[in-house]
Amino acid sequence: MNAQHPSDPHWLNERExxxxxxxxxxxxxxxxxxxxxxxxxxxxxxxxxxxLAGLSESPGRRLRMxxxxxxxxxxxxxxxxxxxxxEARGYLRREPCSDDGRYTNAVLTDDGWTKIVATAPGHVTxxxxxxxxxxxxxxFDQLLEISLRVLHAMDPDVGCPGSG
Amino acid sequence: MNAQHPSDPHWLNERExxxxxxxxxxxxxxxxxxxxxxxxxxxxxxxxxxxLAGLSESPGRRLRMxxxxxxxxxxxxxxxxxxxxxEARGYLRREPCSDDGRYTNAVLTDDGWTKIVATAPGHVTxxxxxxxxxxxxxxFDQLLEISLRVLHAMDPDVGCPGSG
Numbered sequence: 186m187n188a189q190h191p192s193d194p195h196w197l198n199e200r201e202x203x204x205x206x207x208x209x210x211x212x213x214x215x216x217x218x219x220x221x222x223x224x225x226x227x228x229x230x231x232x233x234x235x236x237l238a239g240l241s242e243s244p245g246r247r248l249r250m251x252x253x254x255x256x257x258x259x260x261x262x263x264x265x266x267x268x269x270x271x272e273a274r275g276y277l278r279r280e281p282c283s284d285d286g287r288y289t290n291a292v293l294t295d296d297g298w299t300k301i302v303a304t305a306p307g308h309v310t311x312x313x314x315x316x317x318x319x320x321x322x323x324x325f326d327q328l329l330e331i332s333l334r335v336l337h338a339m340d341p342d343v344g345c346p347g348s349g
Numbered sequence: 350m351n352a353q354h355p356s357d358p359h360w361l362n363e364r365e366x367x368x369x370x371x372x373x374x375x376x377x378x379x380x381x382x383x384x385x386x387x388x389x390x391x392x393x394x395x396x397x398x399x400x401l402a403g404l405s406e407s408p409g410r411r412l413r414m415x416x417x418x419x420x421x422x423x424x425x426x427x428x429x430x431x432x433x434x435x436e437a438r439g440y441l442r443r444e445p446c447s448d449d450g451r452y453t454n455a456v457l458t459d460d461g462w463t464k465i466v467a468t469a470p471g472h473v474t475x476x477x478x479x480x481x482x483x484x485x486x487x488x489f490d491q492l493l494e495i496s497l498r499v500l501h502a503m504d505p506d507v508g509c510p511g512s513g
Contacts, residue, residue, distance in 0.1 A: 194469070194470035194471075194473045194474050194477075195473070195474075195477060196473060197473065197476070197477070197481060200486070200489050200490070201481050201489055203489070203493050204489040204490070204492045204493040204496070205476060205480065205481065207492070207493050207496035207497055207500065208480075208492055208493075208496045209399075209422065210422045210496065210500055211376075211496045211499050211500060212375075212376050212379060212380055213380075213395075213396075213422040213423070214422055214500065214503055214504075215376060215499060215503065216376055216377075218503055231373075231377075232377075235373075258373070258374045258377040258378055259377070305358070306358035307358075309358045309359070309360060309361065310358050310359075312361070312369060313358075313359060313361070314502065315499065315502050315503055316369065316372075316499055316502070317361060317365050317369065318502070319498040319499055319501065319502035320495060320498055320499075322364070324491070324494070324495050324498075325364050325365055325367070325368035326364070326368070327488070327491040327492075327495065328368045328371070328372055328491075328495055329367050329368040329371050329372075330488070331484060331488050331491065331492055331495075332368070332371035332372045332374065332375045333371055334483040334484055334488075335375050335379060335479060335480055335483055335484075336371065336374055336375060336378065337483065338478065338479050338480070338482070338483035339378055339379065339382055339479055340378075
């Protein structure tokens, strides 16, 4: 215990603040840079890309909406909105889940498959040049562990890092 | 050189992909969580918070607009938009730079100072609970180095990491 007034917040120390400021800058600038690349080359934002990529990697190129929302890191309401837009563009369609008609699946269309196949190489190249090639191999493990800890702090249902 | 077809992208390996997927999730979810806290408690988004906080830490509580844009990690056009909104709410005002009237300064008002003093403790508490307290001390140094490398990859004008 220290002598801090109980209503004082526990301010960040110099080391914490330096990391937080640099990380904040990454969180603001990197999604903007990746979105710009995707918009320029494919007319998609990053969330839309994650939705199409997630479907393309799934058996039958289909996923239950609630699963797709988790995979694309968004809420179900945000996903519904985006899925409607992607459906209007012909990249996917919605249909009742054959196992349980109360649920809805999103299914990638052939046009959606063509779109993601055309878009992925450019996006991976951007991710590689802005992130992957900038890091040393051991920094991937550090970044994974740090990311899992933050995800766990935001949502304890996300598996505890270091326990797997 | 490997035997990859020249038009094949250099896909991510398993280790790179695991780190990238977890980090992508953080980049999507953490700003949303912090924005939600700021909106709920202060009616500000994170960019607006960074603008007010940046001014509050500057001599005379004032900064040239171009400096403030760098500090808040935004473009000058985005900053101009946000500064107009904050000015309408009475938290800052714009005035010509006294050294060179071609430039504009943003100046924190007394209301803006009161606002940031009231807002900072809750925001720091959120940053601490979602990020700082989730990490081990050595992970701050890892996160700083990783962040600086990514920032440098996006903008080589940002000092080369590890060189300072």
